Amino acid sequence: MIIAIPKETAERENRVALIPDTISKLVENGHNVWVESDTGKASSYLDETYQSAGAEIITDRTKLFADSDILISIQTPPEEDLAKMKPESILICFLWALQNEETVSFLQEKKITALGMDAIPRISRAQSMDALSSMSSIAGYKSALIAANELDRYMPMMMTAAGTVAPAKVLVLGAGVAGLQAIATAKRLGAKVEAFDIRPAVKEQVESLGATFVEVPDLDEESETEGGYAKELAEDEQERQRQVIHEHAQQSDIIITTALIPGKPAPLLITKEMVEDMHAGAVIVDLAAEQGGNCELTDPGETAIKNDVKVIGPLNIPSQLAYHASQLYSKNMLSLLNHLIQDGKAEFDFEDEITLNTTITHQGEIISPMLKDN
Numbered sequence: 040m041i042i043a044i045p046k047e048t049a050e051r052e053n054r055v056a057l058i059p060d061t062i063s064k065l066v067e068n069g070h071n072v073w074v075e076s077d078t079g080k081a082s083s084y085l086d087e088t089y090q091s092a093g094a095e096i097i098t099d100r101t102k103l104f105a106d107s108d109i110l111i112s113i114q115t116p117p118e119e120d121l122a123k124m125k126p127e128s129i130l131i132c133f134l135w136a137l138q139n140e141e142t143v144s145f146l147q148e149k150k151i152t153a154l155g156m157d158a159i160p161r162i163s164r165a166q167s168m169d170a171l172s173s174m175s176s177i178a179g180y181k182s183a184l185i186a187a188n189e190l191d192r193y194m195p196m197m198m199t200a201a202g203t204v205a206p207a208k209v210l211v212l213g214a215g216v217a218g219l220q221a222i223a224t225a226k227r228l229g230a231k232v233e234a235f236d237i238r239p240a241v242k243e244q245v246e247s248l249g250a251t252f253v254e255v256p257d258l259d260e261e262s263e264t265e266g267g268y269a270k271e272l273a274e275d276e277q278e279r280q281r282q283v284i285h286e287h288a289q290q291s292d293i294i295i296t297t298a299l300i301p302g303k304p305a306p307l308l309i310t311k312e313m314v315e316d317m318h319a320g321a322v323i324v325d326l327a328a329e330q331g332g333n334c335e336l337t338d339p340g341e342t343a344i345k346n347d348v349k350v351i352g353p354l355n356i357p358s359q360l361a362y363h364a365s366q367l368y369s370k371n372m373l374s375l376l377n378h379l380i381q382d383g384k385a386e387f388d389f390e391d392e393i394t395l396n397t398t399i400t401h402q403g404e405i406i407s408p409m410l411k412d413n
């Protein structure tokens with residue numbers, strides 16, 4: 040099969056979908072891999088390295104879309120490119136199908152088989168394909184670095200001839216993939232870290248990283264779905280949570296928010312009043328900026344200064360660590376391709392949970408249960 044990697048065109052996108060290492064494995068398995076020229080440049084993977092790995096460098100973008108069997112990218116390519124793809128060919132990328140109904144209808148009409156890397160189920164068998172977790176882990180790591188960089192204080196305790204400096208106090212809200220990585224990174228930088236999550240199951244993980252778990256009284260024990268994701272809190276529970284967070288926020292130098300409930304807008308955890316009660320120079324990094332933000336004052340993509348507090352809403356953080364983000368995405372993609380391709384041909388067995396959930400459109404039909412149930 041011909042597997043093609045187009046150059047990413049989205050703003051702020053430096054990652055590349057397949058790195059040379061992965062390509063050599065695909066070539067060994069008998070596939071032809073086409074890479075648009077300079078596709079990996081922004082993430083430090085150069086055309087020469089792709090060629091050495093067995094890829095063919097293509098300058099004609101139209102040919103790349105029109106003649107390939109599997110098109111692999113990070114972001115969904117623009118519609119003018121998708122229009123060139125042949126029926127029955129396969130597209131694999133972050134599709135965000137629920138938010139991009141028009142693109143999904145377009146792919147369905149064109150009879151393109153589209154798979155969403157964001158739709159891979161978070162189950163043990165699919166762990167090696169879970170690109171969202173790979174990217175969240177990077178975002179969590181980098182969020183602590185962004186916060187440290189913006190803070191006008193030390194992170195670690197410092198004992199100097201001029202006196203002792205107390206360590207920075209960091210509060211992490213949401214201790215899923217990104218949150219745990221933010222905790223670990225802030226701890227490595229020497230900060231005093233506390234964290235809160237509505238799933239009591241993560242208390243042990245938070246503590247094993249050396250952070251303190253913030254307790255909110257009387258939260259529903261059943262705050263987790265069967266899939267391990269959080270459920271939305273009842274209104275009275277949200278109020279109790281806000282009171283506790285308010286108290287802790289006043290003591291914090293940095294707050295990193297990562298709270299997410301799949302398919303819902305980001306839960307509001309930090310109100311305007313809480314920001315007003317934080318000290319001057321404090322920093323908030325809101326990882327949920329793309330879903331509207333966990334902080335009421337977040338302006339996605341911007342750094343706003345409110346009451347002398349910096350409120351940062353970074354977008355596409357993984358792209359800032361493009362080399363390793365590409366490496367991890369590429370490994371996740373290879374696992375998915377190995378799962379799909381049998382004897383040199385892509386097989387779509389919808390009895391299989393991974394294939395069923397990841398496939399958005401196939402032969403002009405919507406397959407994804409997530410879309411059908413919506």
Ligand code: NAD
Binds near residue numbers: 215
């Ligand atoms: P995750 O599902 O692994 O973790 C989210 C956590 O939030 C869960 O542990 C959940 O229990 C918790 N949560 C839900 N409601 C809460 C509440 N009211 N209070 C406290 N905790 C609550 O998700 P993740 O993969 O770690 O992603 C976290 C966030 O980071 C998401 O919003 C995601 O979109 C974002 N993200 C941003 C970037 C970026 O570049 N800005 C990159 C990757 C991920």
